[in-house]
Amino acid sequence: MKTTKRLWPFVLADNKLAAEYLEKQAAKGLVLEKFELWGFVASYKKEEPQMRSFCVDGFVGDKEEQGRYIRMAKDAGWQYVAEQPRHLFFISKENETPIPTQTDWREEYLQIRKSLWTTEMPVGIVLPGFLALFASIDPAGLLKMFIKSPEVWAIYAFGTISFVKAVLFYVKSSLAFRRNIPMKNGSWKAAVFWGYLRAVTGIAAFGCMIAYGISNAADGIGAGNWGEKAGLYVVILGMILYITTGVRSKSTDDLGRIVRYQDEKSKKIGNLGAILMMVGLIAYMWSGM
Numbered sequence: 485m486k487t488t489k490r491l492w493p494f495v496l497a498d499n500k501l502a503a504e505y506l507e508k509q510a511a512k513g514l515v516l517e518k519f520e521l522w523g524f525v526a527s528y529k530k531e532e533p534q535m536r537s538f539c540v541d542g543f544v545g546d547k548e549e550q551g552r553y554i555r556m557a558k559d560a561g562w563q564y565v566a567e568q569p570r571h572l573f574f575i576s577k578e579n580e581t582p583i584p585t586q587t588d589w590r591e592e593y594l595q596i597r598k599s600l601w602t603t604e605m606p607v608g609i610v611l612p613g614f615l616a617l618f619a620s621i622d623p624a625g626l627l628k629m630f631i632k633s634p635e636v637w638a639i640y641a642f643g644t645i646s647f648v649k650a651v652l653f654y655v656k657s658s659l660a661f662r663r664n665i666p667m668k669n670g671s672w673k674a675a676v677f678w679g680y681l682r683a684v685t686g687i688a689a690f691g692c693m694i695a696y697g698i699s700n701a702a703d704g705i706g707a708g709n710w711g712e713k714a715g716l717y718v719v720i721l722g723m724i725l726y727i728t729t730g731v732r733s734k735s736t737d738d739l740g741r742i743v744r745y746q747d748e749k750s751k752k753i754g755n756l757g758a759i760l761m762m763v764g765l766i767a768y769m770w771s772g773m
């Protein structure tokens with residue numbers, strides 16, 4: 485069976501638009517199969533064009549709770565197809581439109597809002613906090629850092645896009661609660677544009693970090709700013725640890741969920757990688773001022 489891989493442009497706040505996008509891809513003969521690299525890459529099966537319905541649900545809970553939710557969706561006519569952190573993807577049989585897994589839009593919005601506080605929101609709050617801290621200490625150094633370091637621009641662009649989308653969802657959903665009317669879906673094409681921009685800035689940030697690290701290493705251990713180099717290397721190590729947990733060998737359980745070998749170990753490694761990236765970024769930015 486032939487497959488094709490593409491960058492995944494949607495975040496959790498775009499769940500309705502993501503479902504619409506997947507349905508249009510299935511109509512072209514590309515049916516979602518799985519996600520790779522922590523959800524940044526989507527793998528599609530190449531099949532005959534078909535009419536399939538998709539459902540993308542925000543979900544916060546452990547594996548057991550998730551299993552109950554997937555079985556409930558299965559009873560309603562949905563088939564589990566893939567997952568990303570804090571949300572699940574379901575697909576229908578061809579030419580079928582099962583009843584929605586979420587029949588109460590208020591509960592659906594609350595579930596997504598809860599999920600956003602464990603994904604996009606923390607990053608969007610922490611990054612501006614760094615800027616405020618450094619600006620209060622050395623405004624000139626902060627400006628110099630942004631001028632000299634394209635990777636910093638890329639990191640902030642990556643985090644800001646996700647954060648802005650999360651904030652917009654909070655605002656729109658709050659207005660929907662107040663008016664007692666579900667919010668209107670936006671344009672999936674616009675979401676794809678911003679999603680690809682987010683993915684490109686993330687890749688650019690990682691590439692700049694790697695290139696800068698190699699360049700500094702080539703200059704010799706004794707040259708340059710030790711604190712800046714150390715912070716950079718810690719960020720790179722954190723990225724490597726975080727990414728490797730997304731490509732570990734894996735299998736599936738009876739529900740079709742991906743079960744990573746030594747799942748708890750993978751989770752700890754991924755969390756360690758995220759912490760190292762944050763600590764290294766602080767050291768890198770602080771020493772570069």
